[in-house]
Structure formats: structure tokens, C-alpha cells
Amino acid sequence: MSLTLNSAKNIAKVLTESLPYIQKFVGKTVVVKYGGNAMVDESLKQSFARDIVLMKLIGINPIVVHGGGPQIGKVLERLNIESNFIDGLRVTDDQTMDVVEMVLGGLVNKEIVSLLNKNGGKAVGITGKDGNLIKAKKLKIRKKGAKANAQELDIGQVGEVVHINIEILDVMKNSDFIPVIAPIGTDDTGASYNINADSVAGEIAAVLGAEKLILLTNIAGVQDKKGNVLTGLSIKQVDKLIADKTLQGGMLPKVECALNAVKAGVNSATIIDGRVEHAVLLELFTDEGVGTLIAKNGLNK
Numbered sequence: 001m002s003l004t005l006n007s008a009k010n011i012a013k014v015l016t017e018s019l020p021y022i023q024k025f026v027g028k029t030v031v032v033k034y035g036g037n038a039m040v041d042e043s044l045k046q047s048f049a050r051d052i053v054l055m056k057l058i059g060i061n062p063i064v065v066h067g068g069g070p071q072i073g074k075v076l077e078r079l080n081i082e083s084n085f086i087d088g089l090r091v092t093d094d095q096t097m098d099v100v101e102m103v104l105g106g107l108v109n110k111e112i113v114s115l116l117n118k119n120g121g122k123a124v125g126i127t128g129k130d131g132n133l134i135k136a137k138k139l140k141i142r143k144k145g146a147k148a149n150a151q152e153l154d155i156g157q158v159g160e161v162v163h164i165n166i167e168i169l170d171v172m173k174n175s176d177f178i179p180v181i182a183p184i185g186t187d188d189t190g191a192s193y194n195i196n197a198d199s200v201a202g203e204i205a206a207v208l209g210a211e212k213l214i215l216l217t218n219i220a221g222v223q224d225k226k227g228n229v230l231t232g233l234s235i236k237q238v239d240k241l242i243a244d245k246t247l248q249g250g251m252l253p254k255v256e257c258a259l260n261a262v263k264a265g266v267n268s269a270t271i272i273d274g275r276v277e278h279a280v281l282l283e284l285f286t287d288e289g290v291g292t293l294i295a296k297n298g299l300n301k
Contacts, residue, residue, distance in 0.1 A: 017287060021284055021285045025212070026058065027061075028060060028061065028210070029063060030061065030062050030063070030210060030211060030214065031063045031213050032065070032280060033065050033067070033200075033201035033216060034064050034067070034112065034274075035068075035069075035197060035217075036217055036218040036274045037274055037275045038216050038275070039274075040070070044275070044277060050119050050278070051280040051281045052116060052121065053116060053119045053121040054281065055280075056122075063178075063208075064112065064178065064179065064180045065183060065197055066104075066181070066182065067183070068103055068104045069090070071108050072090070072099060079099065081095055083096075086155055088250070089141065089158055089196075090155075090158070091158075092156040094156075097157045097192055101127075101184060101192060104127070104183065104194075105127040109182045110125055116178055121178050122177050123177070123180050125182070126168065126181055127182040127184040128181065128195070129185070131165060133181070134161060134184070134185035134195065134200065135162045135163040135185060135186070136159035136160060136193040137162050137193075138158070138159060138193065139159055139193075141153050141155065157191065157194055158193065158194050158195075159187075159193025159194065161200060162185075162187075164207045183195045198253065198254055198257040199257055202257040202260055202266075205269070206260070206265060209265055210266050212267060212269070213269040213270070214269075214280060215257065215271045216273075216274030216279065216280075217251075217271055217273065218275060219273065220291065222255060222271060225246055229291070231293045232293055233292065233294045235262060235294070238259050239259075242256075254271055262295060262296055267295065268293055269295075270289065270291050271291050272289075272290050272291030272292075273290055273291055
């Protein structure tokens with residue numbers, strides 16, 4: 001049997017395996033948080049764009065929410081503006097917020113839109129300020145480990161989601177356009193807020209009743225204490241992993257975001273390895289998937 005025929009048979013096998021998943025997701029909404037290595041490595045950027053465009057072409061409604069922390073950091077450094085963090089959150093004064101809006105709403109957002117369009121999509125870039133998409137309020141925090149009555153810390157224009165206005169997303173969902181959302185919100189006074197992209201993606205998935213939330217990361221997925229990747233987790237199992245401190249550190253906010261989305265009615269949420277080419281398609285359309293899947297009752301792709 002020729003090498004060419006073998007390759008063709010492998011392609012046919014992959015397409016056949018993907019068919020039930022395509023049938024399941026057609027007409028459904030999938031929210032994808034885009035960040036990490038997938039956002040800076042050239043080959044990963046191209047594979048991500050093709051994945052999203054293909055999803056739209058076969059009748060799935062992808063919504064992309066992106067981060068941009070490293071890009072913001074580079075511009076701040078170039079402008080000699082110091083970056084300060086408290087418990088992983090960037091302290092955002094007026095000057096820093098101007099840079100955040102310029103980088104997230106301008107440079108990064110438009111680069112992703114251009115990337116999707118070059119690969120045959122029809123992407124439209126928006127921020128949470130457009131159409132009052134994301135209503136936000138100032139995030140109030142206390143330093144980790146501080147007592148319950150400790151004074152709240154002022155970290156500037158860092159926000160949390162109060163309300164998502166889905167009208168603008170519904171218009172795009174029912175068209176050929178792919179929304180690309182920068183996680184910037186606004187309050188009733190018109191003040192702008194820098195919001196965690198994972199949180200925005202989770203909130204959007206919840207209010208839209210999305211079939212799936214996908215969070216791209218720079219690791220293989222949620223791991224146990226021995227370093228084994230865990231998947232097919234139920235809400236109860238995740239709660240237990242948090243309680244026994246198997247999940248902690250930088251992964252914890254992502255897991256909590258995925259968990260909250262599932263509790264709010266999203267069918268499943270997956271934390272996937274964005275360092276793998278075509279990670280989004282592998283997660284959606286193969287039996288094995290890639291990363292850690294969380295669903296109400298466990299394994300439920």
C-alpha cells in the first residue's frame with residue numbers, strides 16, 4: 001500500500017471520528033479564551049486561526065475572548081511605566097489603563113482579527129465597551145492570607161463583570177461574523193476597567209448558555225500531586241481537589257472560572273494545552289481531546 005494511500009486512509013479515519021462531534025456542536029456556541037504561547041508562537045497562531053475559521057464554516061458559533069498581559073508589559077516597559085502586581089493582578093492606574101486599552105482594544109485585538117480574516121474568516125473586533133457589552137465594577141481585594149477584617153487594597157482600574165449585554169453577540173452569532181472580544185469593561189460613569197480574560201470568557205459562556213468553554217493555557221492541563229493530567233472531572237471532584245489543595249497557585253483561578261461556568265449551565269469547560277498545534281480542534285473533534293474537561297457529572301464531551 002502506498003504512503004499516499006495510507007495518509008488518505010488516516011485522514012478519512014480522523015474525519016469519521018470527528019463526525020459525531022461535528023453533529024453535536026453544529027448550531028451551538030463555543031467560547032474560546034485565547035492566550036499564552038498560542039498567542040505568540042507563529043505556527044500556533046496560524047493553527048488557532050484555522051481552527052476557529054473551520055468551526056464557523058461547519059456551523060459552530062465560536063466567540064473568542066483574548067488576553068494580552070505580556071504585550072501590555074512590553075509597551076509599559078517601552079514607555080518607562082513601572083508594572084506592579086498584587087497577588088497576580090496588575091495594579092492599573094490611569095496611565096496604565098490608557099496602555100491597556102491601546103494594547104488590548106487596539107494592537108492585540110486587531111492582530112487577531114487580521115489573523116482570522118487572512119485564514120478565510122470574517123472576524124470583528126470589539127471591546128466590552130462596544131454596545132455596552134460588559135458592565136463592570138471596581139474589583140475589591142484583600143491580600144492572600146490576610147484576615148477577613150483586613151483593609152481592602154486599591155489596585156486601580158481592575159474590574160469584575162457585573163452584567164453581559166448579549167444583544168451585540170446575538171447579532172454576530174446569527175451571521176457569518178466571528179466576534180473577537182477584548183476584556184475591557186465600563187461602569188455607569190463611563191470609567192474603564194481591565195478585567196481578567198478567563199473571567200470574561202466564563203461569564204459570556206454562562207449568559208449565552210454555551211455548549212462549551214475552552215481556556216487555552218501553557219500547561220498540559222490540571223494535574224494531580226504526581227503530575228498526571230486529570231480529565232473527565234465532575235463538579236464534586238473539582239471541589240474536592242480544591243479543598244485538599246491539589247489545585248492551587250496560578251491554575252486555581254482558571255479551574256474556578258471553568259467550574260463556575262459549568263455550575264451556571266455551560267455543558268462542559270476544558271482547560272487545554274495551547275502549546276499543541278490545532279489544540280481547539282483536537283479537543284472538540286477527537287475521542288481523546290487535549291487537556292482537562294470539567295462537566296456537571298464528569299466525562300461529558
